[in-house]
Amino acid sequence: MAKVTSEALGTESVGKLLIKQAVPASIGILVMSLNILIDSIFVGNWIGSIAIAAINVVLPVSFFIAALGMAIGIGGSSIISRALGADNTEKALHTFGNQVILTLICTISLVVIGLLFVDEIIPKFGGKGDIFDPAKIYYTIVLYGVPILGFAMMGNTVIRAEGKPKFAMIAMIIPTVGNLLMDYVFINLLDMGMHGAAWATTGSYLACFLYIFWFFSSKNSELKLSFRHFGLQKEIVSEIASLGGVTLARQAVVSITYLLMNNILFNLGQEGLVAVYAIIGRMLMFALFPVFGVTQGFLPIAGYNYGAQQYPRVRESINTAIKYAAFLATLVFIGLMIFPEEITALFLSKNPDLSEKELALNQFVLTHTAKPMRWVFAATPIIALQLIGAAYFQAIGKATPALLLTLSRQGFFFIPLILILPKFYGELGVWISFPIADVLATLVTAYFLNREIRKTLITPKPVN
Structure with missing residues (x-):
C-alpha cells in the first residue's frame, strides 16, 4: 500500500512538526x-x-x-x-x-x-x-x-x-x-x-x-x-465513546467548577469577588492559548508515531512538547506576575458617567484582582507536564488513564480544595486552591507518564 501524505508525521523533524x-x-x-x-x-x-x-x-x-x-x-x-x-x-x-x-x-x-x-x-x-x-x-x-x-x-x-x-x-x-x-x-x-x-x-x-x-x-x-x-462498528464506536468521553467529562467538570466558584465567592464577597473571578476566568481562557495549542499539536504526532511503533519519536515528541509548552507557560506566568493591575484595567469601563455603585465595584475589582491573579497563575510554568501527559494517553488510545489524569486537577483536587480551604482561610483559601491543585495534578501525571514511558516506549535490551 502506498504511503499516505500524513507520513510526514512519522518522518519530519519532531520540533518542526510540533511548530507546524x-x-x-x-x-x-x-x-x-x-x-x-x-x-x-x-x-x-x-x-x-x-x-x-x-x-x-x-x-x-x-x-x-x-x-x-x-x-x-x-x-x-x-x-x-x-x-x-x-x-x-x-x-x-x-x-x-x-x-x-x-x-x-x-x-x-x-x-x-x-x-x-x-x-x-x-x-x-x-x-x-x-x-x-x-x-x-x-x-x-x-x-x-x-x-x-x-x-x-x-x-x-x-x-x-x-x-x-x-x-x-x-x-x-x-x-x-x-x-x-x-x-x-x-x-x-x-x-x-x-x-x-x-x-x-x-x-x-x-x-x-x-x-x-x-x-x-x-x-x-x-x-x-x-x-x-x-x-x-461496535469496536470503533466503543473506542470513540471512551476516548471522546474524556473531552465531555472535562467540559462537565469545568461547568461544575464555575458554578461552585461563583456561589462560594458570592457568599464571601458578593458581586465584587464574582467580578474578580470573571476577569481571572477570562485570562485562564485567553492567556494559556499557546499552551493549549502545543497540546493540540502534540496529539496527532504522538498518535501517528505510536501507531507506527516509532517509539523513540514518540518519546521525543513528549519531551519536545513539554519543553515548548513549559517555555510558553513561563512567559505567560512572567507577564501575569508583572502586569496584573494593567491587565485588570483593560476589562473595566472608563465611562465617567457610571453610577456610584458601578464606580465602587470597578474600584474594588481594580484593587482586589492583582493578588488573586498571582495566586491563580502561581504554578503555571509546571502545567505543561500535566497537560501533555494527559494528552499523551488520549493520543495513544488509553481512555481510562487519559480520563483520570484530565480530571485530576479540577475534579480530584481543585473542587475538594475550594470546598475545604475557604472554611479555614476565607477568600485566600479559594485562590491558593489553584496552585495546590496544579502541583498535585502535575505530580500524579508525572508519575503515571514516567511509568508508561518505561513500560511501553523504552525498548527492552536483548538478553545476552
Whole structure:
C-alpha cells in the first residue's frame, strides 16, 4: 500500500512538526475565544444589554453541542492518527464514517429534544422575565444549526489528525470572521435585531461546515469515504465513546467548577469577588492559548508515531512538547506576575458617567484582582507536564488513564480544595486552591507518564 501524505508525521523533524501543528492550533483557539468577546460587544452596542443576557443564556447549549462534536472528533481522530501511522487506511476510513453517523444521530436527537422542550429549557438556563422572548428567538434559530456545528467541530479535529493543521486553523477562523461580518449586515444594516444575531451565528456555522465539506471532497484529504464506511462498528464506536468521553467529562467538570466558584465567592464577597473571578476566568481562557495549542499539536504526532511503533519519536515528541509548552507557560506566568493591575484595567469601563455603585465595584475589582491573579497563575510554568501527559494517553488510545489524569486537577483536587480551604482561610483559601491543585495534578501525571514511558516506549535490551 502506498504511503499516505500524513507520513510526514512519522518522518519530519519532531520540533518542526510540533511548530507546524501548534501554531495554527493556537491561532485557531485564540480566534474562537475572541469571537465570543467581540460578538458580545457588537450585540450589546447594536441591540442592547438584554440581548447580551439572552445570548449568554443560550451559550451553554452551544458549548455543549460544540463539546459533543469535538468529543466525537477527538475520540475518532486518535484512532485515525494511529491507523494512518500503522498504514491501515481502511480502518481510518471506517472510523471517519462512524464519526459522521454518530454526529448525525446525536445532533439531530438534541435538536428534536431542544425544540420539544424549549419553554422548559430556557428558564432553567436563566432565561426568565424580559430575557425569555429574545432568548427563545435566538435559541430556536441557533438550534437549527446544531447539526452543522457538530459536524464542523468533529471535522476540524479529523483534519488535524490527517496532519493538515493549516486547513484546521482556517476552519476555526471562518466562523469567527463570518459571524462578525454577518452581525454587521443582519443587525446593523438590515436591522433584524435578535433574529439577525441568531442567523449570523447559524450562518457562521454553515460557512465553516461548507469549508470542511470542501476539504474532505477535495484532493487535500486522504479520507475518501464510500457507502460501506458508514456502517457502525461496535469496536470503533466503543473506542470513540471512551476516548471522546474524556473531552465531555472535562467540559462537565469545568461547568461544575464555575458554578461552585461563583456561589462560594458570592457568599464571601458578593458581586465584587464574582467580578474578580470573571476577569481571572477570562485570562485562564485567553492567556494559556499557546499552551493549549502545543497540546493540540502534540496529539496527532504522538498518535501517528505510536501507531507506527516509532517509539523513540514518540518519546521525543513528549519531551519536545513539554519543553515548548513549559517555555510558553513561563512567559505567560512572567507577564501575569508583572502586569496584573494593567491587565485588570483593560476589562473595566472608563465611562465617567457610571453610577456610584458601578464606580465602587470597578474600584474594588481594580484593587482586589492583582493578588488573586498571582495566586491563580502561581504554578503555571509546571502545567505543561500535566497537560501533555494527559494528552499523551488520549493520543495513544488509553481512555481510562487519559480520563483520570484530565480530571485530576479540577475534579480530584481543585473542587475538594475550594470546598475545604475557604472554611479555614476565607477568600485566600479559594485562590491558593489553584496552585495546590496544579502541583498535585502535575505530580500524579508525572508519575503515571514516567511509568508508561518505561513500560511501553523504552525498548527492552536483548538478553545476552
